[in-house]
Amino acid sequence: MARPARVSPDRILAAAALEFAERGFAGARVDRIARRARVNKAMLYYHFKSKDGLYRTLLRRMFTLAAGRLRAIADASAPHADKVDRVIATMAAFVDEHAFFPAIMLREVADGGAHLDRETLTALAALPAAVGGIVQQGVRARAFRDTPPMFAYFSMLAPVIFYLAGARIRKEIAHLKVVDMRESSTDDFIRHMQHATRRSLARARHARTS
Amino acid sequence: MARPARVSPDRILAAAALEFAERGFAGARVDRIARRARVNKAMLYYHFKSKDGLYRTLLRRMFTLAAGRLRAIADASAPHADKVDRVIATMAAFVDEHAFFPAIMLREVADGGAHLDRETLTALAALPAAVGGIVQQGVRARAFRDTPPMFAYFSMLAPVIFYLAGARIRKEIAHLKVVDMRESSTDDFIRHMQHATRRSLARARHARTS
DNA sequence: CCATAAAAACTAACTGGTTAGTTAACTCGT
DNA sequence: ACGAGTTAACTAACCAGTTAGTTTTTATGG
Secondary structure: OOOOOOOOHHHHHHHHHHHHHHHHHHHOOHHHHHHHOOOOHHHHHHHOOOHHHHHHHHHHHHHHHHHHHHHHHHHOOOOHHHHHHHHHHHHHHHHHHOOOHHHHHHHHHHOOOOOOOHHHHHHHHHHHHHHHHHHHHHHHOOOEOOOOHHHHHHHHHHHHHHHHHOHHHHHHHHHHOOOOOOOOOHHHHHHHHHHHHHHHHEOOOOOOOO | OOOOOOOOHHHHHHHHHHHHHHHHHHHOOHHHHHHHOOOOHHHHHHHOOOHHHHHHHHHHHHHHHHHHHHHHHHHOOOOHHHHHHHHHHHHHHHHHHOOOHHHHHHHHHHOOOOOOOHHHHHHHHHHHHHHHHHHHHHHHOOOEOOOOHHHHHHHHHHHHHHHHHOHHHHHHHHHHOOOOOOOOOHHHHHHHHHHHHHHHHEOOOOOOOO
């Protein structure tokens, strides 16, 4: 017979992810996380030490998982431009699995990592590190024009995160009918970003003397 | 004679901008805003009705001001590609004047406009509307390749907002020395975004049959 | 296999500090 | 004397974290 599975910390983390993504750290309510996870609040403090502890555990997992996938792309052997395509597609797929990711990312950037300890910050840093590495490979191989890796990181992933996090507010705005916010498919947007990034990194067709 | 309007609501708004940008709506403390503005808290409730009222007033102003500048670019006569350059430069300049803008923008996207009323949401919608209009002009004039205006909006401005809002967290990460987060100048990043956006919108040099 | 004790998992109710918002009284220019 | 502007003190609700106690699981020795 199936064990009543006691209280799974994973269920708490899943509930916390939704709450933190929807409301941010300050707006999140521990009671609400506990209720969502159908767990006594004290259990939450039993498994994680505090609201901060829970938050950091969640983020560390999330960042580590995402960075792992990006590093796999970096280590693979494929044309440089294809790797960049994959970075974008991989982030989109990651968000598809973890819908709460972009909102948390946006909030964390907005408050400058205020709730993160050293370890979690290091896990976060692995994201730009992996993407930057891929760009640098391409630059060194002369497949890409000389581009600061961090610039490429921001210009290729910020729109993806922003666009995906913005689904709710775009719907609100579209609802007002004051702007044409016609929703194209997310897939189309991802393809747009892949093309834009390729064109941005591609070496000029006709070499120019600077 | 102009009343010296003893407590200036503007001073409250300025203090609120900092507080909301740093902590978000839920994390912001009314008492702290009052203290920062060197104003009795009750005055804040006298001029604005509530924390929400203050927040919405601030955002409405901000969005309206920014959208006005973008619309001025749309209405000017200049080559389409130059207008796009100006959009990016103008947003960077706007953030330079209103350092709190990007953080608030990120947070507002993250919580799907939860605290915004119809009017404020409309003011926000004017931003993508103005930028989208500029892109559409260029597409119609065959100066740009056919691109959904909202896609162009996100790919040109999300990195700017993200990069500028992220100054604090980048500094934190750089401090860890686990990634090379070497800070190039903001101006360089803006130029990078201008070039990237131009290349992304430019029509292919050699026409292709699709 | 059982008895038992310790450890882990769990709960309901509580606590104390915090926070948005209120109020009643005061100032001062017209 | 009136009303817009201002203040210190107050309040009711909220919320992270605690506690005291119960039940379930696991380890141990006979």
